[in-house]
Amino acid sequence: MTKKEKMSFSRRDFLKGTTLTTLGVALGLVSPEVLSSQEVKKERVVLVRDKDVQDNDLKVDKNLLSKMFDSGMSNLGSEDDPLKVWKNLFSSKDTVGIKVSMMMTPTHKELIELIFANLLKAGVEDKNIYVWDRDKVGIGSAEMHTRPKNFGYDKDHLSNVIKKSTALINVPGMKSHWLAGAAFSIKNWAGAVDNAVEYHTEDCCSSFGALCANPEIKSKCRLIILDGLRPLFNGGPQVDPKYLWNYNGLIIGHDHVAVDTVALKIIQNKRDEYKKEKWVLSPPPLHITLADTRYKAGTSDLNKIELIKSGWQEEVLI
Amino acid sequence: MPNLKIHNLVSILNRFFHRFLFSSLTVFLLIIFTGVTMANQLESLLPPKAKGFEKSEQAKSFDRKNLYDYLDGGAELYLAYDFQSLLVQDYEAGEKSITVEVYLMEISQEAFGLYSLDQEGENIQIGDRANYGSGLLKFWKGNYFVRITDMNGNDQNKEAILELGKNISQKIDVKGKLPELLSRLPADGLVPYSERFFHKQIILNNLYFLSTENLLNLSEKTSTVMGDYLLGKMNLKLLLVFYPDTSSAKSAFENFCIKYLKTSPSGNRVIRKVEEDKIVGVELEKKYLWLTFESKDEKATGAFLQNLKVR
Numbered sequence: 001m002t003k004k005e006k007m008s009f010s011r012r013d014f015l016k017g018t019t020l021t022t023l024g025v026a027l028g029l030v031s032p033e034v035l036s037s038q039e040v041k042k043e044r045v046v047l048v049r050d051k052d053v054q055d056n057d058l059k060v061d062k063n064l065l066s067k068m069f070d071s072g073m074s075n076l077g078s079e080d081d082p083l084k085v086w087k088n089l090f091s092s093k094d095t096v097g098i099k100v101s102m103m104m105t106p107t108h109k110e111l112i113e114l115i116f117a118n119l120l121k122a123g124v125e126d127k128n129i130y131v132w133d134r135d136k137v138g139i140g141s142a143e144m145h146t147r148p149k150n151f152g153y154d155k156d157h158l159s160n161v162i163k164k165s166t167a168l169i170n171v172p173g174m175k176s177h178w179l180a181g182a183a184f185s186i187k188n189w190a191g192a193v194d195n196a197v198e199y200h201t202e203d204c205c206s207s208f209g210a211l212c213a214n215p216e217i218k219s220k221c222r223l224i225i226l227d228g229l230r231p232l233f234n235g236g237p238q239v240d241p242k243y244l245w246n247y248n249g250l251i252i253g254h255d256h257v258a259v260d261t262v263a264l265k266i267i268q269n270k271r272d273e274y275k276k277e278k279w280v281l282s283p284p285p286l287h288i289t290l291a292d293t294r295y296k297a298g299t300s301d302l303n304k305i306e307l308i309k310s311g312w313q314e315e316v317l318i
Numbered sequence: 319m320p321n322l323k324i325h326n327l328v329s330i331l332n333r334f335f336h337r338f339l340f341s342s343l344t345v346f347l348l349i350i351f352t353g354v355t356m357a358n359q360l361e362s363l364l365p366p367k368a369k370g371f372e373k374s375e376q377a378k379s380f381d382r383k384n385l386y387d388y389l390d391g392g393a394e395l396y397l398a399y400d401f402q403s404l405l406v407q408d409y410e411a412g413e414k415s416i417t418v419e420v421y422l423m424e425i426s427q428e429a430f431g432l433y434s435l436d437q438e439g440e441n442i443q444i445g446d447r448a449n450y451g452s453g454l455l456k457f458w459k460g461n462y463f464v465r466i467t468d469m470n471g472n473d474q475n476k477e478a479i480l481e482l483g484k485n486i487s488q489k490i491d492v493k494g495k496l497p498e499l500l501s502r503l504p505a506d507g508l509v510p511y512s513e514r515f516f517h518k519q520i521i522l523n524n525l526y527f528l529s530t531e532n533l534l535n536l537s538e539k540t541s542t543v544m545g546d547y548l549l550g551k552m553n554l555k556l557l558l559v560f561y562p563d564t565s566s567a568k569s570a571f572e573n574f575c576i577k578y579l580k581t582s583p584s585g586n587r588v589i590r591k592v593e594e595d596k597i598v599g600v601e602l603e604k605k606y607l608w609l610t611f612e613s614k615d616e617k618a619t620g621a622f623l624q625n626l627k628v629r
Contacts (some may be wrong), residue, residue: 007530007541008529008530008531009529009530010528010529010530010531010533010578011527011528011529012578012593014527015592015594016593052361057470058470103389103390103391104389104392134390178392178395178524179391179392179394179395179524180391181522183391186319187391190390190391191390195333196390196391197386200391200394202518202519202520202523202530202532203530203531204523204527204530206530212410235436236392237389237390237392238377238389238395238465239467239469240436240452240453240454240469241452241453241454241467241468241469241470242439242452242453242454242471244469244471245538282523282524282525282526282527283523283524283527284527286530297613
């Protein structure tokens, strides 16, 4: 886990839009026309929303969330039956590590429970499902919320949960981040190493892409489910509640960079809507584009992303 | 003789280990004691209840070493302001919950710096300065920075939040001092509550992204104030950096001119048009570096910088 590089990128480079172009497009600074128009196989990302999935007191309707989630999984795998998609991804032979986020805006418990239930239906044994963040691990359904175990880290600083798992599911929150610009699926892996401080660098945390490009993570991560029920669009990880809103969405995909690029576009559009003028994320989340250009971990080019939207479309912001 | 030598050696080693262990134990106990004292000091500020809300679980305390356990990815912000200690206490009333965070900083200017980062909201008469909005009260008093949050993000528990804030503030019997550097920001045209105080590059990039490189050589040894200005029809951001000595200021000036403005400075002031027709101005004045961004008027920017210098 030492693939960290220094970079030089200034506000002027940013405004010129000649480097890290896909970031400029996601932030609305550069016209999408500059992106490649070549016909390529697109990376599918699914966005599903439901207006009533949480009420004003922020109570989540688990039945509606389950329907949303099923619809999203069906769209992701082009199957009418979402269980088929789960069975295509996971089997009884798997040990699955579900990497959640427990920092400040935690992954919703109801979502964790639904992922768990679907894995069981797909044939994964209860004892072979780990739910974890940092070094707090829960084994099986009885421990999914308490996470009382500690698995430790290997010599490369990687959580031993990853070593013990045959498959991973990444379930991050959706938030802006004061040091990295944004914290979605790529940055969620900072909670899977014991040297995260080395990635929280003053160059806008440009090296986070090295985490999702790590061979252990890249080869095992089969599904990304971004919890966008109540995202944060300014600050973070510490929360100022005036910057939270009920987006009521899930963003699902297989490609970290593509999922994060879609989430970034939504967060940026929300900021512009809030200020009624361009209010670019600061610092710019360079790590998302660099995960593509430097670490080859996925695509940050919106033209190479097949975005399938379903459910509630009002204020969808993308 | 050999036995005597071995005996002496054993004796020396014994003494060494005793001293070493004793001094290590002393340091260890001192650290524990200091930590406990700090936590007790912070806990004494918290009222048992307010407007039907009562303390729920045991308060959690954090110091410089374990702040990451509470704020992974956010700890660097507080550490950049010479953070010392934090106490987190939840209050509950039925299903409603409020979280109080009391941060103790080394000096009051640092506590103000943290507070200054986001002053948007309703101004409230609590502490040395306070604002409230959407379920979050933030205030600064002495070397304390306090956040009281209802994560629901509405005003349903505003009364309880303000009551908690007043109670805590009353128990802090010191008044804070503003950073001296703030007084050098010109008052004319300064957008109210836009002034910020900080030291490091990571804070600058959060407020106004300049570069992944530390072009201004900002560090814990430098102090910076920043303000938004509305001068007639002209908007601009003003930065004033104070360096420990004139050579550090000069070095930062040259570095910024060469790497950002792509020019070698011949005098102490450089004004350049950059992308989007925006004007960047920089002026070196002994240990100070003045910078303006976002202006669109080259002449007015020059006049503004000139006026700053003669103040």
